[in-house]
Amino acid sequence: MDVEYEPVSVKEVLAEMKDTAELLIDLSYSAVLLGSTEVAEEVLGLEERMDVLQMQARMSLLMAARNPADAEALAPVLGVVGAAEKVSDAAGDIAKVVVEEVGLPESMRTALPDAVEALVPVGVSPDSQLAGTTLGASNIETETGVRIIAIRREGSWLLNPANDTRLEAGDVALLRGAEDGLATVHERLCGQPYERPAHSESTTDDLARAMDSVVLMKDMSELAVDLAYGSVLYDSEALAEEVLELEAEVDALQSRFEAWILQAATEVEDPVALRGLVHLATATEVISDAAVEISEGVLRGLGTHPVIAEAVWESDEVIVRYTVSPGSALDGATLGSATVETETGMRVIAVRRGRPEETATAGDSDWVVSPGPETRLQAGDRFVAKGTRSGAGRLAELAGDEPPDAG
Template identity: 70%
Template sequence: MDVGDVEYEPVSVKAVLAEMKDTAELMIDMSFSAVLLGSREVAEEVLELEERMDVLQMRARMSLMMAARSPEDAEALAPVLGVVGATEKISDATGDVAKVVIEEIGLPDALRTALPEAIETVARATVAEDSPVAGRTLRDLNLETETGVRVIAIRRGGDWLLNPDRDDYIHAGDVLLLRGTEGNVAPVYADVTGSEYVAPEPVEAGIEDLDRAVDSIVLMKNMSELSVDLAYGSVLYGSEGLAEEVAELEAEVDALQSRFEAWVLRAASRVDDPVSLRGLMHIAEATEVISDAALEIAEGVLRGMGTHPVVAEAVFESDEVVVRLDVVPDSGLAGTTLGERMVRTETGMRVIAVRHTDADGDDWEISPGPETLLQPGDVLIAKGTRAGAERLSALTGDDSLDVD
């Protein structure tokens, strides 16, 4: 649908904002996975979602304009417009990442070697006619529990189903977006498509400055994605603490981008084809935009303006929630690792960051792994379903969670 075809129609701003949030987060996953896989197909799916986001933001803006009937209304709705605009920026930035693949702008092979350690793979899989998953519900398949792989979206014809429910059926011809570790995705992909999953080939380490640049962009990606999650969390809970973390992460991403640019320029003279670095520069710029947009989402909370109820409700009613939980002494997680306690398997929640607290102060560990050791007083930032959040709350011993 062309943006010019959009006409005003009464819609729930809350519902549109919830869909915008879910779509933006899906696009972040998909765009970086397109780079990792060198997949034009996944990149094209990102651009289709970007068009959908253009329509959603236009509808949200029109509804908000109709709702503002006085200066007081305009003042109250200004932060909502800010969230709409910031979410659109995230969409545009992920579209720019996808275009690096589609337009073959150029990327060093080292980036595809580093990214698998930074993100879970998102694979695009078309359900074959004779696939064992066809005609079954996600509840029947129980994929996430059995395999650790989650179906994050289904495209059926031109319609998208974001974060499908356990009672949703999978049909032959559906396009599934699967998220999980590369080792777990491969057998699920084979069952769905009847074809072998082909992972990108690893690349030997090369020029030191380029390797540093790649490491920086991976860290920028992780920090920006965490910023988006924390920003929506700050809006949901009206938490100045989470909003301040977003501001700190945004400043760190800015500093990383400066170092990244210096390392790329140093490496350019020693790369056989300096043009291959253009894509890296595009991705860094887009990642920094995502970080800035996250700060815009949290700005109303930072400025003491609070959260407009429609935004908080939209974030609450979106398909995934972000929770902040403390590890309580003598709880199930104190003194153990995420892997030993099988947090992902037992709760279905993804721990996206851990803030370790000790005598030396606070230290963020972004994208923690199974080996991450948790101590009393550590803070977990996790993402998943409300039911999963309740299970994780029980493990941490933190009973302050309210997701009802």
């Protein structure tokens, strides 16, 4: 479609681009999980929408730059725009694995639920306590950390449903979240306990390693994007350095993946069926590269333009940073024992031990990235979490810190 310049709010465009990019990642992998051409086509449609958004953002930023100082201040914003577009393109490449029927081992579909946040389709039973309830009233995401990213109803998909979207008997809800929360929501929706799909026993060792590496690359790339947005939101060089480390680890994983997939090609009957895995690994590595682009302004000492921080705050899922206060509910507690995710819907993505960030030097990081249920917090620790605004308020109470605001 033709795109012409029109005055738009750069903040609103950036927020929409962030939300769309994150939805695209979820839906592209969901298309692979479900083997669904319909979901994949929706991804390609959203990719076209992203193309329009990035053109609108670029034109508005060019109009805003009147002198060298403006250009320097707006350069990081252009980096965020370009990175979101790169994520969009990568998601489109993943979707094309399904649309173009590129070969993919069936066992890859059973490997995806092993991700840190699994993707699971579940039908809504007529007897479900949630049937007829809006997503806002059910409070699923805030209470469990599980997000319904799409709903299939009467043969079509409703993407990124809102708080006023009502669940109906016969719907198929596509869930994303950690296993504990998934088990709770799964049983509330269909009345049956959640069970991970069984892995194919016919998978060779090299192919299993290749698939595991793709899943790990997916987790690390998504974490890198989250940390990158956190780095620009809080102008944190330490977080930006962690993004660089994650991108380097993804690169190393891709190198090992290439060795394993070449070895696996000699062991399977149809090596062409492995092409899809190569597409997934390549696209996932691009997402980690995009994360570095998001945080590049911080890494280069250009700082963060206020419009980026405001856009990150106004997106669907907020990113917050808190300090654990002495005597608070989190002081001395593990993330699991405090049931942070199931009580608040917030996912803690990084923890920094003790000392103030200002005293850290580049490359000298005390960040614990992607902490697990066993990670113990102490007074003075700072952590970054992602989730809903209402969940952010609950988490602030547990930490004994101030609730978040747009500043």
